[in-house]
Amino acid sequence: MTPSERLDATFAALADPTRRAILSRLALGEASVLELAEPFAMSQPAVSKHLKVLERAGLVSRSRDAQRRPCRIEIVPLTEVTDWLAEYRKLWQANFARLDTLLEEMKADAASQASAMNPTDFTTKED
Amino acid sequence: MTPSERLDATFAALADPTRRAILSRLALGEASVLELAEPFAMSQPAVSKHLKVLERAGLVSRSRDAQRRPCRIEIVPLTEVTDWLAEYRKLWQANFARLDTLLEEMKADAASQASAMNPTDFTTKED
């Protein structure tokens, strides 16, 4: 999977409220499929499918404990998401800074024009 | 839209590489639909659809300039995403901290058991 594809998978996995709830639950500690399914008004296979999506995105991993397949969260993929957001903010802020200086210049321009029309240095002129 | 629905929309909007590219482009400054479509191997209506998704998620807004509809980014929805990620990390870290102290306790336990079986204070015993 390319980095872009990983971002696709991670964002898509996070775009579902059931999956976000599952992750929040798992942030508190490992849980089995049935334990995870319990609070939801949906069948066990549906939850298994959601877990598959999360697993494919690398957001959960699973071990084996008898018949159980305990799930636990993995945070690594979130760093890529966080990095993307940070980079995006950086670009945006740079653009914002440029806009900001542009506005400053316009303000300064307007001020100097105003002073040209209504010069304050006339004060130096003796009457 | 509820906060959860806004998260759905935002994450889903970010789950597509074309839309992320559009956002990165817009982070550099406003652009029209055709300008945005230019680098992509896809039709103008396809880009318009992507913009609609981004707009619905609140990630872009548009103004009017003659026939053009310049797009610009909006960062507000990203704060909700960032907040969710932060909250998630916090939960995870709390759980991690618990696991950590648990492991510390186990280590301490093992150490005291080991010292009981193979007491180091035997060094005080003369030979």
Add this chain to the structure above:
DNA sequence: CAGTTCTAAAACTTATTGGTTATATAAATG
């Protein structure tokens, strides 16, 4: 080994997504 428990897979349905082409609308321009 028969039964139970936990999970996954198969087969199916319905809705959504991401793209297409063709057409309509809105605003400027000659």
Add this chain to the structure above:
DNA sequence: CATTTATATAACCAATAAGTTTTAGAACTG
């Protein structure tokens, strides 16, 4: 006013997603 330019909408298609029920498989339990 006819034409061009920029964008949106409509109608369509194929693929994917999210759910269902039913069935299969894997591992424990009596």
